[in-house]
Structure formats: C-alpha cells, structure tokens
Amino acid sequence: MVLGKRLQDLREKAGLTYEQAAQALYVTHATIRRMEKAEVSLKIPYVEKLLQTYGVTDPAEVESFLSLARQANQPGWWHRYRDVLPDWFRAFVSLEGDAASIRVYEPHYVPGLLQTEDYARAVLKAGLPHAPDEEIERGVSLRMERQAVLDRKDAPLLWCVLDETVLRRPIGSPGIMRAQIAKLIEAGARPNVRLQIMPFAVGPHPAMYGPFHIFRFHVQELPDIVYTESLVGAVYFDDRDDVTTFLEALDRMCAQAAPAQNTEAILGEIHGET
Numbered sequence: 001m002v003l004g005k006r007l008q009d010l011r012e013k014a015g016l017t018y019e020q021a022a023q024a025l026y027v028t029h030a031t032i033r034r035m036e037k038a039e040v041s042l043k044i045p046y047v048e049k050l051l052q053t054y055g056v057t058d059p060a061e062v063e064s065f066l067s068l069a070r071q072a073n074q075p076g077w078w079h080r081y082r083d084v085l086p087d088w089f090r091a092f093v094s095l096e097g098d099a100a101s102i103r104v105y106e107p108h109y110v111p112g113l114l115q116t117e118d119y120a121r122a123v124l125k126a127g128l129p130h131a132p133d134e135e136i137e138r139g140v141s142l143r144m145e146r147q148a149v150l151d152r153k154d155a156p157l158l159w160c161v162l163d164e165t166v167l168r169r170p171i172g173s174p175g176i177m178r179a180q181i182a183k184l185i186e187a188g189a190r191p192n193v194r195l196q197i198m199p200f201a202v203g204p205h206p207a208m209y210g211p212f213h214i215f216r217f218h219v220q221e222l223p224d225i226v227y228t229e230s231l232v233g234a235v236y237f238d239d240r241d242d243v244t245t246f247l248e249a250l251d252r253m254c255a256q257a258a259p260a261q262n263t264e265a266i267l268g269e270i271h272g273e274t
Contacts, residue, residue: 096113101158150193182271
C-alpha cells in the first residue's frame with residue numbers, strides 16, 4: 001500500500017494520467033489503478049519501467065524502491081495458513097500486524113487477539129458447523145499466533161469497546177467463559193490494551209449496526225482503514241469521510257461506555273457470576 005501510494009505520487013508529480021502511465025507498460029489504465037491501490041502484486045519489471053517513466057533516475061533511489069517492492073511481494077507468516085484463511089481476511093491479518101493502533105467495537109464475541117484457545121475453538125465451531133476438526137484446529141492455531149503482535153516491543157495499542165452481550169452470551173461451557181473473562185482481566189492490565197464495556201443500561205448507541213475495526217499506522221502514506229465483515233466477505237474503507245463516520249461513532253461510544261478504570265471490577269463481578 002505504501003509503495004502504491006508512492007507510485008501514485010510520482011505519477012502525479014510527473015503530470016501523467018493513468019492512461020499515459022499504462023502506455024509505458026502496454027497495459028490498461030485499470031492495471032495502473034490496481035497497482036496504486038495495492039490490489040495486485042508489484043511486478044519488478046513494471047515498477048522499474050514506471051520509475052523510469054516518472055523521471056526517477058538516481059540508481060540508489062531506484063534500487064531502494066525495487067528492494068521494497070521485492071519485500072512487499074514476499075508472503076507473510078500467515079501464508080502457511082492459507083488453507084484456512086479466506087482471501088478477504090488476509091489483508092486484515094496484514095493490517096493487524098503493521099498497525100500502530102487497533103480500535104475495535106465488538107457486540108458478539110471477544111476479539112480474536114484476546115481469545116483463549118478453548119473460547120476460540122467454540123467460536124469457530126459455531127461459525128463453521130460443517131468444518132472438520134482438523135480445519136478448526138488450524139483456525140485456532142492461526143488465531144493464537146496472531147496474538148503474538150501484542151507481545152512485540154513495538155506492539156500496537158489495542159482499544160476495545162465490548163458490548164455487555166459479549167460477556168453474557170455463553171460460549172462453550174461455564175469453565176470456558178470463566179477462563180475467557182479471566183484472560184480479559186489479565187489483558188486489561190497490559191499497558192497497550194484498553195478495554196471498555198458498553199452496559200445494557202446505557203441504551204442505544206451509534207454503532208448498533210455491527211462490529212468493526214479501525215487500523216491506524218505509523219507510516220504517513222497509509223490512511224486509517226476500517227474493516228467490517230459479513231458471513232461471506234469483508235469490506236475495507238479508507239475514504240476519509242467513511243473512516244471519519246466510524247471514528248466519530250466510536251468516540252461517542254467510548255464516552256457512553258464504562259470508563260476503562262472500571263472494567264476490571266465489571267469483569268470481576270461477571271466472572272463471579274459465571
């Protein structure tokens with residue numbers, strides 16, 4: 001995505017249209033659009049020709065760009081889980097790994113980064129009722145490996161607003177729920193994790209349509225990105241107006257929800273009831 005944005009900036013600085021850039025590669029203008037939107041891999045000969053077309057002649061600058069392009073084309077660690085990782089979710093895992101902050105509203109389940117193995121297994125079995133046990137276990141392994149992002153030195157801030165339904169809905173056995181709530185209490189003590197509970201008592205709020213994630217990055221070229229999903233796919237929003245709508249809704253929800261300093265007490269009470 002960063003390289004695509006840089007290619008766009010170089011093209012616009014050179015005063016070239018999509019069609020003019022496409023002529024240099026003997027491709028359609030749609031191919032140039034897709035390269036700039038990071039919807040296709042960056043073929044090294046294409047990138048090299050575009051840099052030449054855009055007037056980038058410094059050998060060191062060209063080689064630096066090509067080196068980054070080669071890195072961008074390398075499969076991520078999750079590639080070995082491609083058998084259980086839908087195409088539409090691969091971008092999510094990539095964004096999750098590169099984010100500086102991840103803000104989440106979740107009305108149904110504990111977010112994947114905070115799930116226990118048993119809870120994750122129960123959730124996957126409910127969502128994939130016809131999947132064989134081997135596929136479920138692969139999915140659990142992927143989910144557990146994703147959680148390593150929170151242990152890195154440059155770990156992102158994870159800020160979650162959980163609807164009270166998440167804590168009240170029984171997932172698996174009572175023991176699984178107790179262990180899951182205990183993990184949330186432990187996670188809330190981390191310096192890079194902030195949890196807020198949206199109690200039933202507050203009534204309606206701006207995001208009652210469904211769950212979503214908002215990713216923010218250190219890299220200037222990357223805009224904030226919103227992720228929402230359905231049973232059969234996902235949508236990624238990066239248009240500023242769209243993202244602002246989600247950000248404003250989440251900010252209002254954070255104001256409505258119980259303060260983060262009260263979360264441990266709320267979780268402890270529910271843990272005792274489970």
